[in-house]
Amino acid sequence: xxxDSISWLSLIQDLCVIPTAVVADGNGYLFSRLEQxxxxxxxxxxSEVEYNGWVVPQNWRVRRAKLYCxxxxxxxxxEHTLGVGYYSRSFTGDLSWEELKPYxxxxxxxxxxxxxxxMWQYRPWCAEWRLSIxxxxxxxxxxxxxxxxxxxxxxxxEMLIGVSHKVGQTPKTIVFNSNNCHPHMANDGxxxxxxxxxxxxxxxxxxxxxxxxxxIAPEHLGSVFYLKGLPADEIDxxxxxxxxxxxxxxxxxxxxSTFLGGHMIDQAFANVLRHYSxxxxxxxxxxxxxxxxxxxxxxxxxxxxxxxxRCEDQFAPFREYHSSLDTPELMDQHxxxxxxxxxxxxxxxLEQNVTIHRRFDGLICLSNPQYDLYMERPDPSVTKDxxxxxEKWGHLLDCLFRYMDGNMTVLDxxxxxxxxxxxxxxxxxxxEEKGLVTLKRAEIPRTPPQRVTP
Numbered sequence: 001x002x003x004d005s006i007s008w009l010s011l012i013q014d015l016c017v018i019p020t021a022v023v024a025d026g027n028g029y030l031f032s033r034l035e036q037x038x039x040x041x042x043x044x045x046x047s048e049v050e051y052n053g054w055v056v057p058q059n060w061r062v063r064r065a066k067l068y069c070x071x072x073x074x075x076x077x078x079e080h081t082l083g084v085g086y087y088s089r090s091f092t093g094d095l096s097w098e099e100l101k102p103y104x105x106x107x108x109x110x111x112x113x114x115x116x117x118x119m120w121q122y123r124p125w126c127a128e129w130r131l132s133i134x135x136x137x138x139x140x141x142x143x144x145x146x147x148x149x150x151x152x153x154x155x156x157x158e159m160l161i162g163v164s165h166k167v168g169q170t171p172k173t174i175v176f177n178s179n180n181c182h183p184h185m186a187n188d189g190x191x192x193x194x195x196x197x198x199x200x201x202x203x204x205x206x207x208x209x210x211x212x213x214x215x216i217a218p219e220h221l222g223s224v225f226y227l228k229g230l231p232a233d234e235i236d237x238x239x240x241x242x243x244x245x246x247x248x249x250x251x252x253x254x255x256x257s258t259f260l261g262g263h264m265i266d267q268a269f270a271n272v273l274r275h276y277s278x279x280x281x282x283x284x285x286x287x288x289x290x291x292x293x294x295x296x297x298x299x300x301x302x303x304x305x306x307x308x309x310r311c312e313d314q315f316a317p318f319r320e321y322h323s324s325l326d327t328p329e330l331m332d333q334h335x336x337x338x339x340x341x342x343x344x345x346x347x348x349x350l351e352q353n354v355t356i357h358r359r360f361d362g363l364i365c366l367s368n369p370q371y372d373l374y375m376e377r378p379d380p381s382v383t384k385d386x387x388x389x390x391e392k393w394g395h396l397l398d399c400l401f402r403y404m405d406g407n408m409t410v411l412d413x414x415x416x417x418x419x420x421x422x423x424x425x426x427x428x429x430x431x432e433e434k435g436l437v438t439l440k441r442a443e444i445p446r447t448p449p450q451r452v453t454p
Contacts, residue, residue: 011037057087074140188326202340248330252280
């Protein structure tokens with residue numbers, strides 16, 4: 001299943017139009033649009049609910065946000081959703097230029113951008129007020145007497161979490177997670193969601209062994225309260241997961257290790273990125289962009305989680321980050337396609353990983369027509385039309401029979417010999433067809449989490 005540029009862009013545009021937040025009037029519209037693509041269960045968490053110090057904020061609206069200089073209006077924060085720092089308190093008063101400046105958010109490197117001041121969504125107890133002003137306006141402001149008329153309102157609401165399920169042959173579940181609390185933002189937000197929506201549309205066409213779950217929720221808060229509400233046995237069935245974001249701009253795909261590293265999902269990402277991405281980086285835990293993987297891997301849950309991103313630098317992910325310039329027009333169709341392909345290949349590796357158990361003793365003549373399993377390798381005396389990795393396959397055959405003792409998975413072998421998992425898996429399937437081996441599913445491991453006893 002492939003999605004054309006119109007399909008990609010129209011979905012991302014539709015999601016980016018909606019003014020979302022941790023709690024916002026627009027969140028219901030967002031999930032209604034997503035339900036046109038995939039089935040969703042909607043979980044509702046009331047404002048003011050608290051867990052481990054995390055607090056679901058109230059719904060917040062801006063009613064008025066005027067800035068005057070010597071009686072002349074110079075800025076109206078209601079002209080853009082980001083024009084007022086999110087969850088700002090009301091303020092009316094007169095300030096000098098020097099007194100005002102600390103309350104203005106701007107970026108000289110993005111002169112046309114409204115910057116996204118979002119901290120108080122997650123720390124409502126320390127909210128003050130800020131105006132987010134494009135630098136092209138900011139640099140026209142001069143010393144004078146300023147008046148601020150900022151009116152905001154709060155009321156109880158609900159944080160919405162959308163969850164989609166794909167049931168497999170086993171309740172063991174692979175989880176995917178995306179945030180929905182960055183209003184209008186494409187790369188750091190809704191393009192990532194769109195990639196996972198397309199992944200789940202593809203999964204719906206597949207007969208899978210594992211079950212799959214997509215959780216679309218506000219950053220950190222959504223995952224915190226979602227996991228809080230699940231029974232322990234359901235969490236124990238979550239065997240691994242991926243937080244995916246920032247898929248559509250230039251830059252290498254970056255995959256972080258799970259917290260402990262060395263997990264089967266780490267192996268799958270390493271193999272697939274090596275053979276199916278134009279450029280990639282494998283980095284340690286929390287050295288990508290850094291997001292909800294900390295929640296999923298938190299003590300008592302300990303779900304092995306990878307973050308997948310195109311973050312250029314942990315503290316400067318891409319030029320338009322957290323600004324009104326992070327628009328759908330930044331998205332590169334080929335980058336989105338590559339992100340989706342890598343995820344599909346990772347899941348194929350996890351679904352099809354097996355151990356190999358031989359049904360013979362001795363050395364098999366693989367070139368014999370009754371087997372026809374020999375992989376040609378370079379020969380200085382014979383001209384052969386071989387692929388560039390022929391010698392790798394030849395060396396594999398020198399070792400392969402010793403791997404057929406049930407102790408190594410196909411992913412193990414693929415990594416040891418720098419070969420793509422999918423080709424190796426198909427090749428070994430031919431051994432099974434010839435009756436030489438039995439292939440047994442290599443289950444994704446799950447170490448029981450360590451929970452505090454009440």
